[in-house]
Amino acid sequence: MAPLPNKRQNLLPSGFISVREILDHKRGVGNLLNVIGVVKDFRAPVPTRRSDWKCEIRLYDNSAEDDSSNSLAINIFRPENEMPNPRLGDVIVLYHAKLQSHAETLSLVTHWTTDIYIYAANQIPRPPEGAKEALRPQPRKTTQSPGQVVHEYVSFLYHCIDKSNLPTEAEFQDMKVKSTIVTEKFKQLKDVRDGIFADVVVQLVKQPYDTGDKITLWVSDFTENDSFFHFVYTGLGAFAGQSADPEGHLATLPFGADPGTGEWKGPFGKRSMQVTCFDPHTTVIRERGLSTGSWVMLRNLQIKYGRNAANLEGFLREDRWASSLKINIVQMDVTDTESPDPHLKEAVRRKREYEREKKDQVQGIFNAAMAGKKRKSDMAEMGLPLSDKPKKKNKNRSKARKRAAEQKSSSVVSTAYSEVKCEYDNKPISTIGDILDPVYIQTDVNGNQVKLQLPFVNVNYRANVRVVNFMPPDLEDFAQPKKLTEYDILSDSEESDIELVSEGEAMVDRATAREWEWRFFLELEDANPPEDDREKKKTLWVAVNNLSAQCLLSLDASDLQQDEKNLEALRQRLFLLWGELEEKKSLEEDRKYQAALANRELNRPPPNSSDDESGSPQKQDVEPSQISNRPFTCCIHQYGVQVPEENPLKADAGEGKRWQRMFGLFGTRIAYN
DNA sequence: GGTTACCGGGGTTACGGT
16 A cells, blocks of 8 residues: 655645646746646657757646646757657656747747756655656756655655556557658648648638638638639729719729729639638637738648539648647748748749739730720820830849949049939930829720720839939938838849838838838929929929839948948938938928927828829928929839728729829939049 | 747538639
8 A cells, every 4th residue: 555645745846836827827928937747748859940859748747637638748949869758657847947838839848947857657656755766867967956855746746646548658659659750741732632631831812701610711822723713813804894984084993903892802713722710720810810911831731622512622620639739720920031931932932923924914914905095196195115014124223233333433524414324314204294194095895985094004214303302301211121021031032112001011120120221202303394384393202112222322221320321321422412402301391390389280291102192292391492403314113002992982903902103213323422 | 048849640510602
């Protein structure tokens, strides 16, 4: 007969916490905890991406023994030769194990200061004798060590705990072996077949549909599977269902998205699969706020035909035999450019290819429509495109930048026009008025010829201008923390046009920003305004993105609040461009500020480079007449961005979105000594 | 100072959406 344990042995030694208390959130994540438990499962060491290896021990104690699911994992990251090798039923004493919430589950993880002691189950004496002799040798140096109180508690715990839920020795060994077998289950959606289970990396392409007990997702990895539903791209044909306004203009033009109905926004073709998720995954989708645009890994996704027996679907169910809650939906980090997941990277690359092809196709449709429908004089109004292929833009800008670098050391003749260089110096000049003129196409809607205003066209121009204003008002803010998009995960990520509101961008904190980019706006007026514009000079806001600004300034962006040298260089270059505009604007700002203080009206319109009536910076912060800065020739391109639009009649870029015409500067360089 | 990682096996609930 085993002697009854005495009272002292019965009590968890002070400084230790029970498994039950941990699972009941009695301690916060991040705390370092001391825990004593019995080994019920072990996943053998596997290499990690770093130099450490990783193994996992699952523990339970007598606070949680009546429920087989109440056990706690300790994740051990250490060099391979310091890995513990516990056996079934061994007692583990942990010091300073960090509590974490990983994969939506509470678990322990080793910390710098964690010590792990293992007592061999078959050597633990019956209480009240302490288990000191059962201690396995330590593979590494420790800072804490168990005393007699702990040794005695180990004996008590091992002999008194309910072991009926422990696996058999054979089962334990089997699980341990299986834990190292990693079969590649990853599949691209193009390769999924009826009846298989697969891991996939996909993007949510539609808002999750939540019925309470289940959530259905539409996902794509931008591969095609013949067994998926075919989403037809209606494209330009979609406006046949819309009505023209009394003047024969359509208010909107669908362009790469479906109008009004807000239904399918792509990808089109057989690239998307429906996935039905059940608990516990639904909870994660809600709590993480997964939504359109989120990239996720779905593990062990069951693939089979849906009820209509025509299209393959995915099913994400709970893991039946998992020893604890197992979450098979994991959000992917598209901002991790350091060590991007290769599957994610490939999927993002395919998405970019898909978007490029779609854009080219849509542009092609426009070009064909315009070539067929427009009179020649209309073409002249467009400002004679220098190139109508958006793809060439970057090449041209790179060339300009390269030339800028080449000419860096060359001497510059200091005349008004020669201090700013521009690409395409043999191309005709457009006026601001030309550039601002909307472009129409004649087309056939339900048998009627209507004149249709395009929301924007991808066209390049050259113009003689001078700068009359700029945004943001402080030069320090001309450089911003680099905004990350999902395409940044690709090593050949390209410059993107400045958008007013962009989706999928991760907000970057100024304090933690590693990379900076130029991002500012210039308001331009004609250097030699046409006669009819003399009374009310037309102006145009152009966005200057990072590449254009590098070309313009021959400077790289940095944190200008810290980098005074770069700020001063920026100020000098811009002086060559706009003379004393900054000083005058600053004086004007001061004057206005004083006036506003007096009037208690400090609200200012937001910065904006569009030509839209509602959104453009209408207020002239500086009177153009006061400006005596230098005229120069520059390249301007027109492009479109999507902006939120609550009015469904105006939402021509899909649900809640409208196309907004924008202008950007490119291929222009300030020469300097 | 505090990341790294998350086995196997064989699938019901629900009935919508393109």
